[in-house]
Structures are given as C-alpha cells and as structure tokens.
Amino acid sequence: MFYQPALRDHGLPHDPFKALVVPRPIGWISSIDTDGRPNLAPYSFYNAIAYDPPVVVFGSTLRPRQNLRKDSHANIEATGEFVVNLATEALREEMNASAASLPPGGDEFAHAELATLPSRMVRAPRVAASPAALECRYLRTVELPCDAPGRTNYAVFGQVIGIHIDDSLIVDGRVDILRCRPLARLGYMDYTVVDNVFAMDRPG
Numbered sequence: 001m002f003y004q005p006a007l008r009d010h011g012l013p014h015d016p017f018k019a020l021v022v023p024r025p026i027g028w029i030s031s032i033d034t035d036g037r038p039n040l041a042p043y044s045f046y047n048a049i050a051y052d053p054p055v056v057v058f059g060s061t062l063r064p065r066q067n068l069r070k071d072s073h074a075n076i077e078a079t080g081e082f083v084v085n086l087a088t089e090a091l092r093e094e095m096n097a098s099a100a101s102l103p104p105g106g107d108e109f110a111h112a113e114l115a116t117l118p119s120r121m122v123r124a125p126r127v128a129a130s131p132a133a134l135e136c137r138y139l140r141t142v143e144l145p146c147d148a149p150g151r152t153n154y155a156v157f158g159q160v161i162g163i164h165i166d167d168s169l170i171v172d173g174r175v176d177i178l179r180c181r182p183l184a185r186l187g188y189m190d191y192t193v194v195d196n197v198f199a200m201d202r203p204g
Ligand SMILES: Cc1cc2nc3c(=O)[nH]c(=O)nc-3n(C[C@H](O)[C@H](O)[C@H](O)COP(=O)(O)O)c2cc1C
Pocket: 026, 039, 040, 041, 042, 043, 044, 045, 046, 059, 060, 061, 062, 069, 070, 071, 072, 073, 095, 096, 098, 099, 100, 101, 102, 185
C-alpha cells in the first residue's frame, strides 16, 4: 500500500505512521512552573539528537481543544530547565498515570504516587524510582506545521548538563540496560520494553 499523510488516504481504521517509527523512547519529563510547582508527563516524540554536547528533543502538541501549550512545554520555556527521567517497565503504570491532563499547576508526581528527588544542576525534581535521569538546560523551541487549522506543533530542545545513573546499572564499566528494561512506544496503544541486546562492529 501507499498513502499520503496529507490526504489521509490509508484506508485503515487508524493512521499507521506512528506504528512505523518504532520503538520510540519515552521522555518522562519533569519540570516546575514559575511558582516552583512540580510537573511530570511522558512524551514519546522524544530522542537524543547530538552527543557532544548531548542534546535531546521532544515534540509537543497544544492541549486538546485548547490553544494552550502543554504544561511541560510552558514550564520549560518559562524556567529554562527540565529533567528527562528513564521510564521503565516497572514504572509503566506510574508513567501512564502521569499523562493525566491536570490543570496547570497540578502535580502529576502526587497523582501518580511518585516520590521526588532533588536534581543537582536544575530546580526541577526527578523521579526517585527512575534508574536514570538527564538534567537539561532549555535550548530552543522550533515551531512545526500542524494539519489542524490554527494550531501548531513544537519541537523543544534541551542540552543535557547532568546525568544520574543508578549504580546498580553499571556492570563492568558499562550500563547494563537489561537491568532496568526501558519502556518504549509502538503504534496505537502498544508498548514494548528493551529486553534483549546484540552487538555488531561497524565497518572500518
Ligand atoms: C506514552 C505516552 C506518550 C506521549 N507522548 C506525547 C508526545 O510525544 N507529545 C505530546 O504532546 N503528548 C504526548 N503524550 C500526552 C501527554 O503526556 C499529555 O498530554 C500530558 O497531559 C501532558 O502533560 P503536561 O501538560 O503536564 O505537559 C503522551 C502520553 C503518553 C501516555
């Protein structure tokens, strides 16, 4: 089959695009608002896009049926910082609960019954139960087209300035990612976990 996203001519019950760009890591993003109130939400349009220095990006839509930025996006632009917590299989229910659409200032940490830990370089707290966290300084936002009239999508970039790794993940000097089984998004309402690893040498 072939279809053009602009024409929505896939003939399927659901647009298959997101089922093809997989697995997508889940950026579990904590931030604070200008009053210091914490916020937490998952974003699966998320990835690392540079290494030296490390840079991450996530894609944010506007709030459904409102012409307002989502809280994570608004907080990050207002405070200039955020944290990306690693979402794991063990934390999947809490991750999902933290996607609840609370009013601005609503605390998804409390809503998902998650404890916080302070960060080192930024004021936004991190998820205590998450085995890794990237403390980020906001870089910039890029506006993206949106098919819905009058609406905009956004890509929010941050430079990673501090990295927490639970010592239990370090085995023989390397991160043993199978020890924490990161969660990732597939299409539809599907998820997967990183549960196997293989290595290949690059050609010289
Ligand atoms: C697994 C998962 C992935 C999500 N990915 C995104 C995403 O990439 N972009 C987005 O705008 N919303 C995404 N959402 C929805 C947001 O998490 C949701 O709108 C949330 O309420 C936003 O919270 P905030 O306003 O506190 O930032 C995702 C939800 C889930 C459960």
